[in-house]
Amino acid sequence: MSTPAAPRSICLLRLSALGDATHVVPLIRTLQRAWPELAITWIIGKGEARMLEGLEGVEFIVFDKKAGWAGVRDLRRQLAGRRFDVLLQMQLALRANLLSMFIRADRRIGYDVARSKEGHGLFINERIAAGGHHVLDVFGKFCEPLGLKQDRVQWNLPVPASAREWAAEQLPGTQPTLLISPCSSHALRNWAPDRYAAVADHAAACGWRIALCGGRSQLERDTGDAIIAAMKTPAIDLIGKDTLKQLLALLERADLVLSPDSGPAHMANAMGTKVLGLFACTDRERCGPYSDLRWSVNHYDEAARKFLGRPASDIGWGKRVEFPGVMDLISVEEVIARFDACCGEFPAEG
Structure with missing residues (x-):
């Protein structure tokens, strides 16, 4: 052709x-x-x-x-x-x-x-x-x-060597890392801090290192502090400490990123990292981590029925279901189950 x-x-x-x-x-x-x-x-x-x-x-x-x-x-x-x-x-x-x-x-x-x-x-x-x-x-x-067709998906985002060096300093060695990016720019998309903490403690008990990342807003700082306070195990706190290029490198270095529908979730996917996404306000099938949706939970249809009185198929493309409490539809238990299933995708050590 x-x-x-x-x-x-x-x-x-x-x-x-x-x-x-x-x-x-x-x-x-x-x-x-x-x-x-x-x-x-x-x-x-x-x-x-x-x-x-x-x-x-x-x-x-x-x-x-x-x-x-x-x-x-x-x-x-x-x-x-x-x-x-x-x-x-x-x-x-x-x-x-x-x-x-x-x-x-x-x-x-x-x-x-x-x-x-x-x-x-x-x-x-x-x-x-x-x-x-x-x-x-x-x-x-x-x-x-x-006259063209997008027949393959390719990113190759530019990341300088200095950013990758910084990320390696924050997350040295080969211990598997769960990187939690807890906040979206839309506050109603954010999961509760105690729920993040419960998943983080479970991952730590499985031998994973826990790190938190985020921007410099007060919401992100307060959310990170609340997660760390609720955790029983220590976490590496990187909230507000990186540039966007360093964040790309950090997301690339992580083994799994836990996040709501947010920029970092899509940046992680573009860098080739698995994403455990939390979707209720928005539709995983429309805006989930493109390369692999399997690890992301999706309560969008349930949210539409509960808060809008209609199934997701009856509301417009891109319609957000942003109401207080909508993210509570996502339970700790199902996120832990997705984490455990995702762990099975990683090669066994030794």
């Missing part, structure tokens, strides 16, 4: 979040395999750009949403006088739709009608085909109007 004619330049607009940025990378790799000389520009959020710094063959234009109108003016200035053959408008939020007005492109490819919202259809002139459920697969469909 011949490769379709290459565009000269493509602009992607996907600002956030960290997990979704990792889901875009396989699309980048698909484009680069087909057209190695293609000029790719990605309009991206500030933290996401730090995580992906060094991604070869990609020009990043950073939009800082916290900068307000100054950030909008800066983006407009950086795009002044530029024109692209193709825009891939990959974010449905109203702000992203409005920002896309600054991007001059002949072809403006966006989401299918069923997924469109917040005026998305007004800012595009082509749509991807309907279909696909996991976010990564839907993102992959953005190459199809160009």
Whole structure:
């Protein structure tokens, strides 16, 4: 099968979040395999750009949403006088739709009608085909109007040697490590600290080393402190101590990551690490760790029925069930059972 004619330049607009940025990378790799000389520009959020710094063959234009109108003016200035053959408008939020007005492109490819919202259809002139459920697969469909197919998923995220050296200093040796990243940017997705602690103590009793990671917010600090206080065994506390590049290396070095639906869960998956994900507010089948969903629990349908009065099949793609107490649907016992099953995947020592 011949490769379709290459565009000269493509602009992607996907600002956030960290997990979704990792889901875009396989699309980048698909484009680069087909057209190695293609000029790719990605309009991206500030933290996401730090995580992906060094991604070869990609020009990043950073939009800082916290900068307000100054950030909008800066983006407009950086795009002044530029024109692209193709825009891939990959974010449905109203702000992203409005920002896309600054991007001059002949072809403006966006989401299918069923997924469109917040005026998305007004800012595009082509749509991807309907279909696909996991976010990564839907993102992959953005190459199809160009005549390509995302037939494999590849990340190869750039991680400097210094970051890997730092991670090795934090987690030396070969003892199996359970890395707990307890917080999502959406607080209602977070599991209770005493439940994390119970799973951590079980893993420690099985000979695993326990480490905690997270950002610098007060919520993450307080959650980590509560987990450590509830644990009967010691844990390595790395909350607030890493950069995003160091976090990638840390996630890569872990054997298993325990996390709700969060950026670190998807970053870990992209680095090749198994993820025990906790899903109730969001759907594991849509936004779980893409490479292997087996170890992640999924109470999304139960949550939809309990809090929305409808099965998950009757609510829209991407609908969140974020209510107080929704994560309590996930029991300690089932998470421990997933941990024990996952342990069976690791080679026996000796």
